[in-house]
Amino acid sequence: MGSGxxxxxxxxxxxYSRPLLLMILFPLLYFAIFCYGPMYGxxxxxxxxxxxxxxxxxxxxxxQNFKFLFSNVLFLQALRNTLILGAYRLxxxxxxxxxxxxxxxxxxxxxxxxxxQTIIYLPHFISAVIAxxxxxxxxxxxxxxxxxxxxxxxxxxxxxxIEKSYFRTIVILTYIWKGTGWGTIVYLAALAGxxxxxxxxxxxxxxxxxxxxxYINIPSIMSVVVIMFILAVGSIISSDFEMILNxxxxxxxxxxxxxxxxxxxxxxxxxxxxxFSASTAAxxxxxxxxxxxxxxxxxxxxxxxxxxxxIW
Numbered sequence: 001m002g003s004g005x006x007x008x009x010x011x012x013x014x015x016y017s018r019p020l021l022l023m024i025l026f027p028l029l030y031f032a033i034f035c036y037g038p039m040y041g042x043x044x045x046x047x048x049x050x051x052x053x054x055x056x057x058x059x060x061x062x063x064q065n066f067k068f069l070f071s072n073v074l075f076l077q078a079l080r081n082t083l084i085l086g087a088y089r090l091x092x093x094x095x096x097x098x099x100x101x102x103x104x105x106x107x108x109x110x111x112x113x114x115x116x117q118t119i120i121y122l123p124h125f126i127s128a129v130i131a132x133x134x135x136x137x138x139x140x141x142x143x144x145x146x147x148x149x150x151x152x153x154x155x156x157x158x159x160x161x162i163e164k165s166y167f168r169t170i171v172i173l174t175y176i177w178k179g180t181g182w183g184t185i186v187y188l189a190a191l192a193g194x195x196x197x198x199x200x201x202x203x204x205x206x207x208x209x210x211x212x213x214x215y216i217n218i219p220s221i222m223s224v225v226v227i228m229f230i231l232a233v234g235s236i237i238s239s240d241f242e243m244i245l246n247x248x249x250x251x252x253x254x255x256x257x258x259x260x261x262x263x264x265x266x267x268x269x270x271x272x273x274x275x276f277s278a279s280t281a282a283x284x285x286x287x288x289x290x291x292x293x294x295x296x297x298x299x300x301x302x303x304x305x306x307x308x309x310x311i312w
Contacts, residue, residue: 040055041055041280042280042284043055044058044276044277044280045065045066045277045280045281045283045284046060046061046062046063046065046277046281047059047060047061047277048061048064048277049276049277049280051276061277065277065278065280065281066281066285068278068281069278069281069282069285074257074262075262075282077253077254077257078257078258078259078261078262079259081255081256081257081258082237082238082239082258082259082260083236083237084168085168085171085172085239085258086235086236086237086238086239087236088168088172089172089175089232089236090229090232090233090236092172092176093172093175093176093179093180094183094228094229094232096176096180096183097179097180097182097183097184097186097187098183098187098221098225100120100180100184101183101184101186101187101188101190101191102187102191102213102217102218104116104117104120104184104188105188105191105217106209106213117184120180120181120184121181121184121185122181123177123178123180123181124178124179124180124181124182125181126178127242128178128240128241128242128243128246129242129246131174131177131178131243132174132242132243132245132246132247133246135170135174135247136161136246136247139160139161139170141157141158141159141160142157144157146158146160161247161248161249161252162249162251162252163252164251164252164254164255167247167248167252167255167256168255168256170247171243171244171247171256174243174247175240175243178243183228186224186228187221187224187225190220190221190224191217191220191221193220194216194217194220194221195220198216199212199216202215202216226301229297229301230294230297230298230301231294233293233294233297234290234291234293234294234297235290236290236293237259237286237289237290237293238259238260238286238290239258239259239260239261241260241261241264244256244258244260244261245260245261245264248261259282259286260286262282263279263282263283263286264279266278266279266282267279267280
């Protein structure tokens with residue numbers, strides 16, 4: 001086939017696929033403008049950024065901003081808190097969606113099933129700010145439900161959100177309440193694809209419900225679980241910024257300040273000259289670590305499953 005025929009064929013394919021290409025155009029523009037365009041500003045991390053001079057006019061300082069961060073006690077504290085909360089999310093939050101999805105899938109009463117699904121899904125569609133406000137109200141020492149129960153049994157009200165020993169537990173429970181719905185939807189969709197004939201055959205062979213869950217349902221959704229786990233590991237160094245920002249206060253910075261809130265404080269609230277540069281460096285560090293975690297987790301999952309569960 002000559003070059004002229006190839007060009008003609010390509011032109012025909014483009015004309016034929018024009019509606020699909022137009023559909024792709026707007027998402028591509030979105031990512032180009034809002035995701036890849038701002039990457040130009042990442043060079044601020046390597047400069048002593050001055051608003052008056054702009055990005056190009058500011059002095060190049062190399063790795064000085066990163067050295068400042070890693071010698072800063074507050075940054076190291078925020079990094080430690082981020083990793084601890086991320087690990088807690090993997091251990092305590094991640095499995096909850098799988099458990100709820102299996103429970104709902106095994107229910108036979110349609111009405112109860114729909115009511116439970118609605119109760120679980122609803123918090124996912126509530127904004128983080130509203131969710132944090134609800135939690136704050138719920139734990140209020142003056143009119144919160146928890147303290148009302150404590151008073152009912154003769155106890156003294158507790159200021160939960162200013163106690164270091166309670167804060168991380170409150171955050172993790174809030175994550176479970178708000179985030180379980182989305183994961184449950186994903187796993188229920190995966191469970192809907194389980195071969196019904198295999199389940200019927202297992203019932204005929206005398207398999208109990210627990211055995212069907214362990215040997216049929218869970219292995220059938222394992223590829224989806226691995227993908228979700230890879231994404232969860234990638235976000236281990238990220239936190240729900242709006243949630244924590246509206247829950248924490250200076251009294252719990254030692255256990256509640258995470259990288260996202262630290263970046264926000266030094267970038268927008270600090271009066272320091274180099275704080276824009278330092279906050280950009282912290283954000284770049286966070287992004288690089290997330291990328292590395294995704295790559296490593298994906299490679300580990302690929303080796304364990306002999307390449308069957310790659311996400312790319």
